[in-house]
Amino acid sequence: MSGYAEISKNFRPEHGGSLRRRRKITNVFMLGLAGLMSLLAVGILVWIVGYVVYRGGSSINLDFLTQTPRPVGIAGGGVLHAIEGTLILAFLAGLFAILPGVAAAFYVAYNPNTPLGIVVRFGTDVLSGVPSIVIGIFVYVLVVKSSGHYSALAGGMALAILMLPIIIRTTEEMIKLVPGTLREGSLALGAPEWKTALKVTLPAAMNGIITGFLLGIARAAGETAPLLFTALGNDRFEVGKMVTSSLQNGQNIFQALVNIIQQPVDSLPLTLFKYSQQPDIERINQSWGVALVLIVIVLVTNIGARLWVQRRSSQLKG
């Protein structure tokens, strides 16, 4: 009540015009300040993105995207190893996270008020707050230490744990947007619950789920901390060469892929971090190039996802 009581005190007869003028000035000043803060936040975004585009643009060319690194001090070369590594890590992370994420989201969406539903949703939120470096240590202890070597597999697992809450949250939102009558209709026709989920609810929510999945991938692709002790980094990583040498040794393609994910691997953010620490101008310039690639990935997925979800949810509601 106190707020209202305070406001109504302004109108006692003993206050003259000066109070009114002061209140008006405060109003304009503080509202202006709020607008200024928003301008500042957007200004910082423009500053960062603009500078990355300016510096990164000059170091990106075809070689940068299609060649592996040259030794420090020799001009040229690119970050193909990191692009390949990022794709492999993102693929593995998606592979590990998608099934548990979607299943858990179905559970939370359909059982919001059961004890397990409440606890799982709470757990999802808590998991999304666990520092990524802690997840890195966890996977190090769980996988790297027991298997004895750093690997893309371990990195993929760390990123999967990071993606899991994002997938659960967005999928849950999308499932809730699908009208309940659709599900009930399917159940009334005698379809079992799993078939309803798979053939009715999931297709209706599919676009949203893919969006959440892409956002999760984008987030994972930008993460560095959980990879420091899992994927480690490997600037000699070259998928093409590794596959050819495996095939020459008489292995089939499947064995070749299994070999690859057991190698340590670099990723774009990991490369950016390492290059930025080196006292070599060529490497610093390349790290700006990597930053630009990362920013483009992030902007495209986030803006695309936002537009997509908006269109989709207005379709479903409308």
Add this chain to the structure above:
Amino acid sequence: MWQALMIAMGALVLALILAIGFLLWQQSQTAQSQLGLSFFLPASSTSWDPVSGLFQAWPFIYGTLITSLVAIVVALPLSLGVAIFLAELCPSWLRSPLGLLVELLAAIPSVVYGLWGIFVFLPSVVAPLGEFLGSTLGQAPLLSALLGGVMSPSGSSRLAAGLILAIMITPTIASVTRDVLLAIPRSQREAAFALGATQWETIWKILLPYGLSGILGAVILGLGRALGETMAVTMVIGNSIDNTASLLRPGYTMSSIIANEFAEAVNQLHSEALIEVALVLFVMTLLLNGAARWMVYRAARRTPTGGR
């Protein structure tokens, strides 16, 4: 079968959290018993010497706490301003694109913040600011501990880490606060306007107190993010073991010492000590996030039944 799968995968999320806590605890047992409680406790002079087996984590805990504190102090007015503008002031056609822009700030990878920090933000903003603060307030009675010493010319410092963190957590606090403000029933605003309140008075005296627990939750959520943030901080904080409390000096946070030393831990005790640091960090963020989520839930679930 489907039901069982859903339950199993829901339980997996919980199992993960428990497993993280358990493994970190189990893998740092030697460190826990050998280093004891003095590992965490504040001390005026501490040491971290992997070769001779001396480990005291207080400077890192301090680094994490002080950089997060700076981040909150700077981010709070910034994000309240953004949230108020988004929820109350801006025309509705601007709300969605502006909200997207602010959220993009949260989507920029941490290493990109770090790179921009090292080469742009530190030399152009942090170094001059630090020098200015040091020369004006460095001798002041209460602030001399925080702002004493000489700013390093590169700008790498606890202050730099705190300011970068402030930028990074602003979108988190702002977007949750915006949602809290938008959830407040119209009748609250109309009642205030009917009493003759200006728009600012309505926001400051009615809306913010009404949404207080949700906003507090948003702040704690931002704090949780600041505590655990690793890469940007590692890149700008200067990474040096420093026993002073000064914001102008380079330091370490809990996450940055792990990022710097874990892969090259010299012996068993060293890596266990770092895992113990991770355990402390995990417990801190767990408690904070638990509290924050609970507050946001409560604020969102409160039914608008007149009264306050």
